[in-house]
Amino acid sequence: xGAEESKYNISPMTSDDKVFELTQRPTPSDREVIWDKTxxxxxxxxxxxxIMYANEAFIDVCGYDDFELITKSSNITRHPDMPRVIxxxxxxxxxxGKDFITLVKNMxxxxxxxxxxxxxxxxxxxxxxxxxTSRQNSLSEESKALKKVNTLYKKLLHIEQASGVVxxxxxxxxxxxxxxxxxxxxxxxxxxxxNSDENxxxxxxxxxxxxxxxxxxxxxxxxxTETSDIVxxxxxxxxTGFFANEEK
Numbered sequence: 190x191g192a193e194e195s196k197y198n199i200s201p202m203t204s205d206d207k208v209f210e211l212t213q214r215p216t217p218s219d220r221e222v223i224w225d226k227t228x229x230x231x232x233x234x235x236x237x238x239x240i241m242y243a244n245e246a247f248i249d250v251c252g253y254d255d256f257e258l259i260t261k262s263s264n265i266t267r268h269p270d271m272p273r274v275i276x277x278x279x280x281x282x283x284x285x286g287k288d289f290i291t292l293v294k295n296m297x298x299x300x301x302x303x304x305x306x307x308x309x310x311x312x313x314x315x316x317x318x319x320x321x322t323s324r325q326n327s328l329s330e331e332s333k334a335l336k337k338v339n340t341l342y343k344k345l346l347h348i349e350q351a352s353g354v355v356x357x358x359x360x361x362x363x364x365x366x367x368x369x370x371x372x373x374x375x376x377x378x379x380x381x382x383x384n385s386d387e388n389x390x391x392x393x394x395x396x397x398x399x400x401x402x403x404x405x406x407x408x409x410x411x412x413x414t415e416t417s418d419i420v421x422x423x424x425x426x427x428x429t430g431f432f433a434n435e436e437k
Contacts, residue, residue, distance in 0.1 A: 226327035252298030334383035
């Protein structure tokens with residue numbers, strides 16, 4: 190059972206994990222990593238979560254060099270604000286060869302944080318062993334999806350700290366049963382809703398911009414018309430006065 194708990198990133202940890210936690214784990218900072226959020230962070234691990242490959246974007250954002258990442262556990266970027274039950278669920282799902290998605294708060298080597306949408310795709314190697322490819326994309330901290338998930342994560346973490354991982358998992362099970370959803374369905378649903386809200390906001394902004402331009406054009410045209418009328422009146426007044434003087 191100990192090996193299984195370690196696999197799920199729940200204590201007891203491996204000796205290497207303990208050494209990292211005690212000597213190398215950075216101190217969390219409340220500052221966000223500044224990074225190019227148009228890029229996708231990609232990381233590939235073996236069936237035990239040991240990193241085999243990370244792309245340049247992943248390396249740049251997390252702050253670790255490639256030689257510090259390769260052969261290390263993927264939990265090297267785990268932020269202490271993340272409830273462990275989320276990783277337990279993740280491993281239960283991907284160990285069955287299924288794909289997984291969630292929102293994750295990661296921690297860089299500097300201690301700074303960065304939120305991502307983490308999609309994990311499962312494949313098999315030539316030996317029939319599972320390998321996992323994590324594709325991580327940015328998410329605005331102002332998004333409704335992140336606010337909802339962060340609220341849930343904070344509650345799960347508080348329960349975990351007070352009563353343990355099992356209590357945290359029991360709460361999450363009840364939370365999902367109430368909504369008649371799996372964890373992946375819950376995350377996928379709020380992300381879809383979030384995208385719909387963002388698309389609607391973009392459309393509203395575009396419509397507002399068009400309306401504003403039309404209004405500006407109308408005001409400009411009215412102003413030009415008024416100016417033209419004033420000029421005509423002035424010209425009329427000038428010529429009337431001019432011819433009046435001629436008659437005198």
